[in-house]
Amino acid sequence: MPSLEEELFPSTPGKVKIDRTHTIHRQFHRCFASTSTMFLWALFLIALTASYLSFQSFVDTSSKYFTASWGGIQWEKQVRNSALIRRPAGMSVLVTGAAGFVGTHVSLALQKRGDGVVGLDNFNSYYDPSLKHARKKLLADHGVFVVDGDINDARLLAKLFDVVAFSHVMHLAAQAGVRYALENPGSYVHSNVAGLVTLLEACKAADPQPAVVWASSSSVYGLNSKTPFSESDRTDQPASLYAATKKAGEEITHTYNHIHGLSITGLRFFTVYGPWGRPDMAYFFFTRNILQGKPITIYRGKDRVDLARDFTYIDDVVKGCLGSLDTAGKSTGSGGKKRGPAPYRIFNLGNTSPVTVPELVGILEKQLKVKAKRNYVEMPGNGDVPFTHANVSLARREFGYKPTTDLQTGLKKFVKWYMSYYGYHQHGKRV
Template sequence: MAILLTGAAGFIGYHVAGALLARGEQVVGIDNLNSYYDVRLKQARLERLADRPKFDFHPLDVSDRVGMEALVAANPDITDIVHLAAQAGVRHSMVDPYAYVTSNVMGHLVMLETARHLRGLRHFVYASSSSVYGANRALPFAEADRVDTPLSLYAATKRADELMSYSYAHLYGVPQTGLRFFTVYGPWGRPDMAYFSFARAIMAGEPITVYDEGRLRRDFTYIDDIVAGVVGCLDRPPTGGPPHRVLNIGNNRSEAVATLIELLESALGRRAILRHAPRPLADVTETCASVDAIGELAGFAPTTPLSVGIPRFAAWFLGWQGDKVT
């Protein structure tokens, strides 16, 4: 048996691959290695997986229908899919909207078609986002909340993924779990995310842009907790009909961006130069995840507060010389 993992060179994908390999799984990883952020970081992640005997990597885009068909034909033992590949970034969706539709909508459709034609498919787990909650004000965000007010195209594409997945579960019985990720951070993270870009700027003595005086709040979730939740859900496919569910996966705690900056300053041993700016229209004011459902299903219980996770990230960052990553 094998697990098909998309986005294997990405932040979450790399860590999920490591966890699956550590427990003896055969992992077929794919990634298009696009240049949204420094490809050197993606390649470095892959290099750390390459020497694992049960890891098989293919440079492939999830929106490539022909390529995906060929890959599956060559790997008939695939029984599970963890679909994490996507064009990420809320603000960048205002710059290059077509990339989001190609990767997040067409790519998701290709993966759904791939899943429904697999013989013996056990479970299809895919990445959604807390961004789907959009303009919701009630906290913590719960899976039963309405999600029809997306504030960015990125959020809209992720909600489209959830709706397409429901239809495939209804029409074809494809067992699926969508995971709404809440602001994942940690070692080997994404340079476009605030904590990483802040660290790079602090070490370079450059100013960081802080929106709304640092009052924006996020449910920062450490990567190890995320991986435990992903793997725990993968092991528990839904039953009944339609076999589709959507779950939050977060830390269940909202922290101010100002607190994040203070923790980075302490861990890096340098003061940040702040440049204040109004909140972008695509950004929500606060996020916080209700994790009751995933806790009941998979025993998910995040254990890493921001005060612990940021020093761990900073230690990796200083060793990696992440200030040189673009």
């Protein structure tokens, strides 16, 4: 198909008769003899270009409308069935990022206790989508329907709220990872800022408005040197773009709470790990490399100080998520109009016991019965912070949050899942 530029020029240049060219030249000269005529021609060209762009936009929008992977009677039936509440005083929850690590575990826990759950995930390729699709199958086996769609799709969100009057939203969809922001910063703004606003707009317009619980991050503490990190500590020194987008999310959610009466709870997760985890996390790819006999890179801070993380087992995080949902309080808006103050809360969800990265590797070596090939490197300026340590007293007071799984126990469960999922024998050989 010829390009627009090709269509504006003759297909066989050089075959026009000389005398006609001369005539056309004179007419062209007369036409542009005055400034006013040139101005009119410029306006005409601008109008023509604008019309073309508008038409192209219409075509693109129409194409998206007709090729959408959602909608229809059968689709609505699946959504409603998945959202059915099966316990007294239960809730109907829209879980975004449901095929993600935390999203899968939270969705399963809600479904298990009898709440209605509908998932939403765009199955992007930040890490192997096959793992996300395996999680989706796991959820389907337990009666949870996951919609394939993006949180930036306002039409899809409006349709979901039209089909189901969700009482709560568990917003876990986000572009994760600190280092990937150096490669693709736009994806963080798209998901963590624009996507959050699109979702909040849908929640604001819903009637009734749902209570919103969403995943912030311990990364918002950034370069803060005071430990352990408390919710009242400063969070205005982000060390990465990821952290900056999560901090922006906290300010954005506060605005929607203040103006529109949305009940908002932000959860600052501290290095969550466990079965069905994310392959981009250190404990995950350390395990892979150790089993494959490949060296692992262990970063160190200044003066050869070991990095430390408040590793938090997935089951403990799930308890915090459910506790937050159960105590969220109601939104106070109707059709976007606030009738009174609504709850706005932020909680740390951590383990309260930081462990150094070399200690983590040592535990993995014992569980895998394989010695790691360690390569120590000074931490580059990629946005990572030297340590994290959570103070969870506020969450304990509000909904009884109390982490119970230490790193050794949690990693043992993770390794068992990893060996099974990827088909390894107990001696570290693939089946």
